[in-house]
Amino acid sequence: MxxxxxxxxxxxxxxxxxxxxxxxxxxxxxxxxxxxxxxxxxxxxxxxxxxxxxxxxxxxxxxxxxxxxxxxxxxxxxxxxxxxxxxxxxxxxxxxxxxxxxxxxxxxxxxxxxxxxxxYSSRIIFRLKVNGAExxxxxxxxxxxxxxxxxxxxxxxxxxxxxxxxxxxxxxxxxxxxxxxxxxxxxxxxxxxxxxxxxxxxxxxxxxRSARILRVVEPVTVELEFVRPIYADAASMMPSTERKDSRTLLIKVQDYVTAYKAFRAAFNLAYHFAY
Incomplete structure (x- = not known):
């Protein structure tokens, strides 16, 4: 095991x-x-x-x-x-x-x-949602x-x-x-x-091992609300993103593994301007 x-x-x-x-x-x-x-x-x-x-x-x-x-x-x-x-x-x-x-x-x-x-970071991310759930x-x-x-x-x-x-x-x-x-x-x-x-x-x-496996419905939409607009500006350089408002970015992908990696990539782009 x-x-x-x-x-x-x-x-x-x-x-x-x-x-x-x-x-x-x-x-x-x-x-x-x-x-x-x-x-x-x-x-x-x-x-x-x-x-x-x-x-x-x-x-x-x-x-x-x-x-x-x-x-x-x-x-x-x-x-x-x-x-x-x-x-x-x-x-x-x-x-x-x-x-x-x-x-x-x-x-x-x-x-x-x-x-x-x-x-992930209180300086960068104000709110994170996956398929509408916080x-x-x-x-x-x-x-x-x-x-x-x-x-x-x-x-x-x-x-x-x-x-x-x-x-x-x-x-x-x-x-x-x-x-x-x-x-x-x-x-x-x-x-x-x-x-x-x-x-x-x-x-x-x-x-x-009685806990239920947590599965996210695919395709996946990640909604990232940043603390500052510049962080959304930076993260929006990544493909498969859509700007919702000045501080919020949508990432729409086909599967959760890709969504997870895309979230981390967006975060790292924003991180460059925060630290």
């Missing part, structure tokens, strides 16, 4: 400050958050192996993909890291996996209350797994992303790692207790 694990940082237990998640930060807080992220990933990996997984592939899904500390990662797992990843937070996914886990995820852009909510990173990535026939069986993060996951993925198991009191404040339980709960819930979720 093969298990795919996508690990983000904003939803990791205890993380609450922006400099904790910023790879450019020189503070010890970021390095500590990387360790916390790695140990939380390990809890999920251990749960998967205890349930009989033969292999676990872990994608470092935060920012440039160099946050998980390789020497601290559970030694039986394989790690995907690197700045250029065509599938981004899902790099390494294909039809050979039996299920997927999302660890340390966060609420979509505009979610409230939620810890540092955004959809998507965050959880639904966006779960639908990519679904296109390969893979169910997302477990999601962890704050209470808002867990609710998003439950609304998007029928039967998914979730664990609330912290309670968002606002966009920048949280309350959370003992980290060791949280890791134990994640391991136990992952073990059961992988064993049961």
């Amino acid at each position: 093969k298990v795919f694990v996508s690990v983000d940082m904003e939803g990791i237990t205890g993380v609450a400050f922006t400099d904790e998640i910023d790879p450019s930060s020189k503070k010890e807080d970021y390095r500590k958050a990387c360790e916390m992220m790695t140990r939380e990933a390990n809890a999920a990996i251990e749960g998967a192996f205890e349930c009989g997984a033969d292999s676990v592939l872990v994608c470092d899904a935060h920012a440039e993909g160099r946050n998980i500390i390789p020497e601290l990662l559970e030694p039986r797992a394989e790690l995907v890291r690197g700045e250029f990843r065509p599938f981004g937070m899902m790099e390494g996914i294909d039809g050979g996996f039996d299920c997927a886990l999302f660890i340390g995820y966060h609420g979509r852009a505009g979610a409230d209350p939620a810890v540092m909510p955004h959809s 998507f965050g990173e959880t639904a966006l990535n779960a639908a990519l797994a679904g296109r390969f026939g893979i169910p997302v069986v477990f999601v962890s993060g704050d209470q808002t992303v867990c609710r998003e996951a439950e609304n998007a993925i029928h039967g998914v198991s979730t664990h609330i790692t912290k309670k968002a009191l606002s966009a920048g404040s949280i309350s959370f339980e003992n980290i060791k207790r949280t890791h134990q709960a994640i391991k136990e819930k992952v073990r059961e979720a992988v064993r049961m």
Whole structure:
């Protein structure tokens, strides 16, 4: 049995400050958050192996993909890291996996209350819709797994992303790692207790694999509402796009894999003007 694990940082237990998640930060807080992220990933990996997984592939899904500390990662797992990843937070996914886990995820852009909510970037994307439904990173990535026939069986993060996951993925198991009191404040339980709960819930979720595969109806229309018109200007240079208004772009393609890649290409074009 093969298990795919996508690990983000904003939803990791205890993380609450922006400099904790910023790879450019020189503070010890970021390095500590990387360790916390790695140990939380390990809890999920251990749960998967205890349930009989033969292999676990872990994608470092935060920012440039160099946050998980390789020497601290559970030694039986394989790690995907690197700045250029065509599938981004899902790099390494294909039809050979039996299920997927999302660890340390966060609420979509505009979610409230939620810890540092955004959809890829709060500086660039104001709102993301797929076939008219509002998507965050959880639904966006779960639908990519679904296109390969893979169910997302477990999601962890704050209470808002867990609710998003439950609304998007029928039967998914979730664990609330912290309670968002606002966009920048949280309350959370003992980290060791949280890791134990994640391991136990992952073990059961992988064993049961009862979550429904999230499938998006094709052809696909992606609606990207940017924060500034210049970002839409940049993204509109890409083929298969249609301008809806000054800040909003439509991408119409035949299948979800192409839609996912097109979204990332549009985002990267806009990113050039934002950073």
